[in-house]
Amino acid sequence: MKSKKVIFPESHNIEVREDEIDLEDVSPEEIVIKKHYSLISPGTELACLADKENWFELPGTPGYAAVGEVVEVGDHVSDVETGQIAYFFGSHSEYEKISTDRFFLATPDSLDEKLIPFVKMTTIAMTSLRVSDIELGDYVMVTGQGLVGNLAAQLAKLQGAFVITTDLSDRRVELSRNCGADLALNPNKTDLKDEIRKFTELGGVSTLIEATGIPKVAVESLELIANEGELILLGTPRGEYRDDITELLNYCHLEQKGNITFKGAHEWRLPPFHNEYVKHSMERGSKIVFKLMEQGKLNIKDLLTHVIEPEEAEEAYDGLKEKKDEYLGVLMDWT
Known part of the structure; x- marks a missing residue:
């Protein structure tokens, strides 16, 4: 099956490519997610595009905030079902295989899917309060x-x-x-x-x-x-x-x-998954954000300025860099 993805092949260059993904070749511990939406993280991704992040290697696919539908489940995965809508740290790609030890949360049915990727930006922001x-x-x-x-x-x-x-x-x-x-x-x-x-x-x-x-x-x-x-x-x-x-x-x-x-206050000072020995984790923070969004205590809708096709990625990154009055929250639509 064809799968689109955004690529930074070299600094200051953006492409959309198609790869083949074999949905039948799923390891026992993997799941495959069909993205619905992924959110651009402006500061980090513009730094990646400029080749100023040591952890990001060019060429590479950026992105770490996504929501989508589980379409394949490995034989050893027991707590995830096909058809489930999930929030996870996904890249800007149409399909993605992830191991079940990756960060992954089922999403509340009450929330608009377009708002789910903003959970990541909110938990990043939440770290500043945790350390203060x-x-x-x-x-x-x-x-x-x-x-x-x-x-x-x-x-x-x-x-x-x-x-x-x-x-x-x-x-x-x-x-x-x-x-x-x-x-x-x-x-x-x-x-x-x-x-x-x-x-x-x-x-x-x-x-x-x-x-x-x-x-x-x-x-x-x-x-x-x-x-x-x-x-x-x-x-x-x-x-x-x-x-x-x-x-x-x-x-x-x-x-x-x-x-x-x-x-x-970098978010990765916190463990991804919760356990009895920690008070704060990315998992707990994400669940708190879900509740705040359900209760209408966070204004997320006004932060969403653009929903784009992947082919419009170059224009979106240019806008986030040069047109800050217009561009803020930019979602890529993979549906």
Whole structure:
């Protein structure tokens, strides 16, 4: 059977190819899933496209958030049935064989399938809260309102924080405000430090979640954090940035300046599957997101801006890079 997939054959190059997949050649521990939708993760996949991710080898197929239907089940698989709709860490391809030890969850019937891949972006965002000290009534700031940043802000709001967001795109600032941010700002159009000082009445926020992945933004945001506050690195830092590291460390170290704690919040610090010895895992986080979506506590629908055919992938990646007012959540439709 023919199976389409998106390929990055080399840096800054995108192709859609067709491979043969033999649905009868399934190992006893494998299942085959026919994708319905897969979601582009903009920051990671644009970095992969530029050959700036060490773990991603070119040529390669990107993507790690998908939903689809189980169409074949190996002889030794007992807890999965054909016809089952599943959420899993799937690539941008029409069919995919996965081992049963891969991450895989049955989806609630009540949820729109188009929203299911956004669970991945939400659990990535959730990691910033898991490592933070956010408490009811705290002031939290999220820099960058892409998918992960927007969802981190929504989750911080659900945790009881007063939430400030920033982005250079006016459309994303507006969307963030519509998703519940108490104060949403474009740093190019306001005195950020003055606005935050007035809003918090504390001289700064207690937690700053950095979701852009731009090191310069993280460093320049330190002055927006109150004494004894924390900087959460949610977006993976990318790109070169040069500064006086002694001055930076002194700012974080000395009480009269900041006394600020740095924390990494990469999702893979958590185990994929839940067990009795851990409180947090990707599996538990995903199930929590399912419940929040079912209860209408997360605004996912407004984050979905485009549903595209795989053949439109190049245009979509260009849009995510160059047209941030228009492109945000982009699904590939494999149906």
